[in-house]
Every structure is written in structure tokens, then in C-alpha cells.
């Protein structure tokens with residue numbers, strides 16, 4: 165009843181204000197809860213689900229991706245990613261264990277082979293398993309020390325991290341950081357240099373020097389690239405508030421809806437690159453993974469680097485989780501847009517053009 169009244173009110177308002185109504189189908193779906201797992205473009209892409217060190221041989225892990233519970237398991241030689249759902253009575257398979265190379269459900273012990281097919285009914289072992297005894301399986305692979313899953317049909321490879329092959333650069337994995345916010349908002353924060361001097365004042369930037377110098381933005385169907393400079397405060401130097409600031413040349417490259425490549429110190433030997441990937445757990449829940457390629461600071465231990473990065477991520481999380489509305493919208497009327505938002509606007513346009521987000525879809529509020 166409430167929805168019908170809301171629909172009538174919306175139609176009347178549209179007539180009064182001469183607003184074009186959306187296509188009836190879209191109008192109808194506006195009353196549905198948007199489920200991220202129905203986003204076909206995201207389903208057909210690769211997303212990080214775990215640090216490879218978490219999934220030891222003969223272990224089982226519960227994970228969540230695109231509004232779906234998944235189970236990761238390792239039979240000793242191969243890793244698998246399946247829907248975390250037993251077709252018998254719906255128990256979570258991630259509660260189970262590995263038996264003779266099969267995954268056994270914790271409830272009645274049904275065993276599933278590496279293809280997801282039920283091969284044993286322990287209570288009646290002489291009986292053949294039912295034909296419908298199959299688990300939904302997903303594509304899975306390990307790359308850059310992390311485990312990636314594609315729940316649909318992969319349309320492209322896992323995005324490339326050039327520094328991974330560079331033996332001279334130190335690799336440090338930071339995260340994952342759990343953030344109660346839309347994955348698109350988390351990515352948008354990462355590609356927004358205008359927040360450095362304020363959200364990260366005193367760490368690697370300072371609000372006394374908030375100016376950003378932008379180069380020309382390059383966008384194509386394969387992605388977006390932007391070079392810029394910001395006033396960098398050297399975080400390796402103690403007590404240097406406003407003393408050591410230098411204009412640092414940087415570059416962002418976006419080539420996947422939720423993966424960004426960032427590099428600072430462009431043109432120098434002392435660069436730092438960040439491969440930033442966001443796991444879309446749900447429409448308002450994300451995990452941030454940062455893979456660093458570092459060419460400086462040999463005297464800085466990995467532990468102190470990670471501690472510093474955790475503090476920066478905390479500064480970001482506090483603000484991202486405060487953003488309202490919580491969902492990410494392409495509706496340009498909902499916010500104001502500034503010249504310094506050029507990369508986020510290009511990113512939103514690219515998401516729309518790639519069919520990843522539709523400006524007409526109503527999200528859960």
C-alpha cells in the first residue's frame with residue numbers, strides 16, 4: 165500500500181514539474197531493493213576475496229562477494245570457490261571440512277567432489293546421489309599473492325600490476341580494511357587528491373598547501389588516466405609540519421570498475437606505486453586492499469610502513485562511512501561538483517558508459 169501511494173505521488177509530482185518519467189520497467193524496479201549481485205558487469209569481473217596466506221592447504225573459509233556467501237577451500241593442490249550453500253537443507257558449506265579431497269557438509273556429511281557434484285550420501289552410502297546434488301561453482305585464481313574470484317563469465321584478465329615483476333621494488337600488502345560504504349565511494353575516495361591536505365593533514369599532506377595542479381585528463385573506453393601534482397609532506401621526516409613540502413608528480417590509472425593503479429614520484433627513481441582494489445561485498449560494504457611497490461625507505465620496516473598505512477586508512481574510513489546517502493548514485497543533481505572532482509566525474513561517466521551503473525536505478529536508502 166505504501167509503495168502504491170508513493171508511486172502515485174511520484175507520478176503526480178512528475179506531471180506538476182514536467183519531469184520526464186523513466187521507462188516503465190525502470191520505474192517498476194525503483195521499488196525493488198537493488199542487489200549488487202544482480203550487476204552482470206560486476207559478476208563478469210574478477211574481485212579479490214582473500215589473502216592467499218589465509219587459505220592454507222586442506223582449509224575451508226567463508227567469504228562474501230557481490231551479496232553472495234561463498235566458500236573457499238583448498239584440497240591440498242587446488243583452490244576452489246563455490247556458493248556457500250548445501251543443496252540438501254541449505255547449511256553453509258564453509259562449516260564443513262575436507263574428506264579425501266572432497267568437501268563434506270557439516271550437517272549430514274554429504275560429500276561434493278572438485279566439480280561440485282555430490283558423490284556420497286553417508287547415511288545411505290549404497291544409494292546414488294540425486295541428480296540435483298550440485299553446488300554452484302565460480303572461477304578462481306591466485307595472483308599477486310591474493311585470491312580472485314569471478315562469479316560470472318570472465319570478460320577480461322585480472323588487472324595488471326606492473327611493479328609486481330620489478331624485482332627492485334619492495335612489495336607490501338596492506339589491508340584488507342573493512343569499510344561500511346559503497347565500493348564505488350571507496351574507490352572515489354582513493355582517486356580524489358583534493359582530500360589529501362584535509363583528511364590526511366599532518367601525515368603526508370598539509371592543509372596549509374591544499375592546491376592541486378592537474379594535467380590534462382585522458383579517457384577512453386579502456387580506462388582513464390590523470391597526472392597531477394600535490395604538495396607532499398614527507399612522512400619519513402619527523403616534526404616537519406609545513407617545513408618540508410614538495411610538489412609531487414603523481415598518476416592515477418583506472419582500468420577496472422574497482423581497481424586503480426596509482427604512482428607517485430613519476431619520472432624519479434624514488435617512486436611508490438599502489439595497486440588499489442576494492443572488494444564489493446555488498447552495495448554498502450567493501451574491503452579495501454592496497455598492494456604497494458616501494459622503491460625507497462630501505463630503513464623503514466614493513467611493520468612500520470603497515471602501521472602508517474593503517475592510520476591513513478582509518479582517516480579515510482571515518483569520512484567515507486559518514487557520507488550520505490550511503491549508496492553511490494550517478495544522479496548528478498544530488499551533489500555539487502567542483503573542478504577538482506574531474507577524475508571522479510570521469511570515473512562516473514565511464515561506469516555509466518561501460519554499463520556498470522545505471523543512473524535510473526534506485527538504491528536501498
Ligand code: FES
Pocket residue numbers: 250251252253254255269270271272273274
Ligand atoms: Fe548439507 Fe544436509 S544440509 S548435508
Ligand code: FE
Pocket residue numbers: 353354359360363364476480
Ligand atoms: Fe585518503
